[in-house]
Amino acid sequence: MALKSRHYSVAAWLIPLLYATAALVVGFTVPRLAYNVLPGLVSTVSVNAAIGIYSAVASGMIxxxxIVFSLTFVMVQFSATAYSPRLVLWIARDPVVSHSLGVFTATFLYAIAALAWVDRSGSGGVPLSGTVFVTALLIVSVVMFIFLIQRVGMLQVNRMLIFTADQGREIIENLYPPLETLPSQTSTEITQAPCFQTLLHCGKPRIIQAVDIPALVGIATRNGCIIELVASVGDAALEGIPVLRVLGVGKPIPEDRLRLAIRLGAERTFEQDPKYAIRLLVDIAIKALSPAINDPTTAVQALDQIEDLLNRLGRRRLEIGSFCDAAGNLRLLINFPAWDDFLRLALDEICLYGASSVQVMRRMKALVAELISILPEERHSALREWQRRLQSTIDHSFANQQDKLDASAEDRQGLGSTRRKWSNESPDVHGV
Structure with a gap:
């Protein structure tokens, strides 16, 4: 199973620093070379006009x-209170933000540097290179400004929901095979295999972001053992907590080789963690249902994306935790969430915090009914249990009988059009 790896090797603050350094280097070397090698290559812009243009560019750009980044960070902070701070962090760390800051800073610094070469040594000329570079940087700055506004526009609730669900759709597509694929067969001998090595986490608390599955399978194959990942992707690795166990017989494996196959970080990522996208969507929904915000429509919009992710998961083979070598021998065990785990994550908290909302209950009833109608039979048992649970929640949350009937209806919009079951004998059916 091949997964796309995402590495953030360059810190966000380093990108603007590189732009600033490049602007200073170009600003003091290129005009000098042009002045010494091609002294006659000057711009037609007058000295006074060049000084005015460069000064205006420098002062205006800074x-x-x-202003732009103050407003951007205010909007990010505001959105963090409305959505989830974990989600808004992904937008704030967008490369467009760092590169925009870098381009703006480079334009400012280069305009300052270009001023030093205007009327150099009383020559009465303006280097052509300075005019060309300032013009080019201004054009790039306008383009980056447009991209930055587009990124800030993603903070709208619907775009944020779509962005989050898109991350989940991508990982589901890459991680899980179709439902028609036979489930992996876990050997019954692993419960009898002794554990001869346990890898403990050392250091500050970290989150397990991804696992290099081919590397661990290769290590287990070469050593003739089975590696069991005790912690799941997305779990917190704490000091002294077991991360993996080595089962079988043999010599202990060097710990540094095992640690290199497990990527740790300060926070969860979408890679190899389909639960994270659902977690963020649920965070948005339950925050919208809090008494301070009281926005059930946003919760319904989040349920639209959650239903799509559950629909895709229900059509995939989720039992993928066993990995074998080329000879078919079991080599790696990883704990992946089951269908019941996804349903519990997606529906449990929204059902709890939205129990008194007619709109949310109607949308959840429609969600479960729709999944039952389109997913294979093996997914129905857990979904029918959720049907019973939703009805029980409605019965306990609404004292008025009419409110119970209203909340029990299936409605994909929450409070839109109640789902009707048409029949050929119905007098409301007309030919078209």
Whole structure:
């Protein structure tokens, strides 16, 4: 199973620093080379006009940079209170934000540097290179400004929901095979295999972000053992907590080789963790259902994306935790969530916090009914249990009988059109 790896090797603050350094280097070397090698290559812009243009670009760009990024970070902070701070962090760390800051800073610094070469040594000329570079940087700055506004526009609730669900759809597509694929067969001998090595986490608390499955399978194959990942992707690795166990017989494996196959980080990522996208969507929904916000429509919109993810998961083979070598011998065990785990994550908290909302209950009833109608039979048992649970929640949350009937209806919009079961004998059916 091949997964796309995402590495953030360059810190966000380093990108603007590189732009600034490049602007200073170009600003003081290129004009010098042009002045010494091609002294006659000057711009037609007058000295006074060049000084005015460069000064205006420098002062205007630094002011624009301060205003734009102040507003951007205010919007990010505001959105963090409305959605989830974990989700908004992905938008704030977008490369467009770092590169925009870098381009704006580079334009400011280069305009300052270009001023030093205007009327150099009383030559009365303006280097052509300075005019060309300033013009190019201004054009790039306008383009980056447009991209930045587009990114900030993603903070709208519907776009944020779609962005989050898109991450989940991508990982589901890459991680899980179709439902028609036979489930992996776990050997019954693993419960009898002794554990001769346990890898403990050392250091500060970290999150397990991804696992290099081919590397662990290769290590287990070469050593003739079975590796069991005790902690799941997305779990917190704490000091002294077991991360994996080595089962079988043999010599202990060097710990550094095992640690290199497990990527740790400060926070969860979408890679190899389909639960994370659902977790963020649920966070948005339950925050919208809090008394401070009281926005059940946003919760319904989140349920639209959650239903799509559950629909895709229900059509996939989720039992993928056993990995074998080329000879078919079991080599790696990883704990992946089951269908019941996904349903519990997706519906449990929304059902709890939205129990008194007619709109949310109607949408959840429609969600479960729709999944029953389109997913294979093996998914129905857990879904029918959720049907009973939703009805029980409605019965306990609404004292008025009419409110119970209203909340028990299936409605994909929450409070839109109640789902009707048409029949050929119905007098409301007309030919078209």
């Amino acid at each position: 002011a624009l940079t301060g």
